[in-house]
Amino acid sequence: MTNIVECDPESVSIGxxxxxxxxxxxxxxxxxxSPLLRxxxxxG
Structure with missing residues (x-):
């Protein structure tokens, strides 16, 4: 589990x-x- 940033959640797919x-x-x-990894x- 992680956090995806700088996009709409619906625009990201597994892979x-x-x-x-x-x-x-x-x-x-x-x-x-502490810095947080995202x-x-x-x-592209």
């Missing part, structure tokens, strides 16, 4: 190519957290 991206996490108190579809 579609994706690339790893890291999002900056921020704690509730505003302090920076995936986005490869456009």
């Amino acid at each position: 579609d190519p994706v690339e790893a991206v890291f999002e900056e996490a921020v704690h509730r108190d505003g302090e920076p957290g 995936f986005r579809p490869i456009s």
